[in-house]
Amino acid sequence: MPPEERRAALVEATLPLLLEHGATVSTRQIAEAAGVAEGTIFRVFESKDDLVHACLHDALTNDALAEQLDALPRDLDLPDTVARTAAILAERIAGIRILLGLVHHRPQPAASEDCARPDPVALRARAVDAVAGVLARHADRLRGTPEAAASALLAVTFGTTHSFFGGGDLADPDALADLLLHGISKDA
Numbered sequence: 001m002p003p004e005e006r007r008a009a010l011v012e013a014t015l016p017l018l019l020e021h022g023a024t025v026s027t028r029q030i031a032e033a034a035g036v037a038e039g040t041i042f043r044v045f046e047s048k049d050d051l052v053h054a055c056l057h058d059a060l061t062n063d064a065l066a067e068q069l070d071a072l073p074r075d076l077d078l079p080d081t082v083a084r085t086a087a088i089l090a091e092r093i094a095g096i097r098i099l100l101g102l103v104h105h106r107p108q109p110a111a112s113e114d115c116a117r118p119d120p121v122a123l124r125a126r127a128v129d130a131v132a133g134v135l136a137r138h139a140d141r142l143r144g145t146p147e148a149a150a151s152a153l154l155a156v157t158f159g160t161t162h163s164f165f166g167g168g169d170l171a172d173p174d175a176l177a178d179l180l181l182h183g184i185s186k187d188a
Contacts (some may be wrong), residue, residue, distance in 0.1 A: 007044050010034050010051060011058045018055055019095050023102050049103075056099040060118050065092055066130035078138040082153065082177035085134055089157040090173065097161075127154055153180060 001009070013034035017025045027048055031038040045051040058064075068088050076084065131150035135142065142149050156179070160170040169175045 003044060006036075006040070007054070010036070010041060010044055011054050014051055015055050015059065015095075018052065018102060019098055022098070023052075052099075053103055056096075056103050057118060059092070059096050059099055060123055062123060062126040062130055065089075065127060066133070068092075069130050069134045072134055074137060078141050079174075079177050079181060081134060081138060082180055083173040085131060085153060086157050086176045086180075087173040089131070089154065090161050090171075093158055093161045124154075149180075156180060 010030065014025070014030050017029055017033055021029070027038050027041050030048075030051070031041060034040075041048075041051065045054065065088070069085060072081065072084055072088075128147055128150045131153055132146040135149045135153070136146040139146055156170075156176060160176060170179065
């Protein structure tokens with residue numbers, strides 16, 4: 001297997017383990033999940049910290065988000081599309097927060113193209129594009145553009161998943177979808 005593919009396979013196997021076990025995940029668990037020998041990890045990554053940073057970088061690229069959203073059934077109505085999208089976003093945001101907590105106190109990996117600091121503007125644009133792609137299926141029912149609706153959905157979902165601002169009724173994707181679709185006014 002070429003090094004890039006092995007690297008991607010290790011990241012893919014490690015991400016769910018990090019979300020489940022946090023920093024206590026062992027390289028043995030990672031190797032078992034990836035179906036490789038433990039030493040293989042260190043032929044691809046200099047350290048477990050480098051692998052953790054690569055996982056965060058991968059999670060931030062939003063490629064997996066785009067794939068998840070694109071896989072949503074095309075026959076969902078708008079409220080279900082918004083609710084399912086909000087649920088996917090909330091899960092991803094929670095996962096990224098966990099990963100950020102794990103790397104916060106870890107040494108930065110050696111400078112490499114794979115672990116370069118991602119551009120936040122590009123990350124946001126990729127997320128907006130992914131969400132807008134799903135909402136475009138209902139463009140005729142949206143007040144504005146799919147991109148504007150996507151920005152609103154991302155902002156509200158991000159806010160409701162934040163421990164200080166979020167929680168309550170809006171932690172439920174259906175309630176969040178209702179708010180976005182109908183506003184806060186009873187008269188809307």
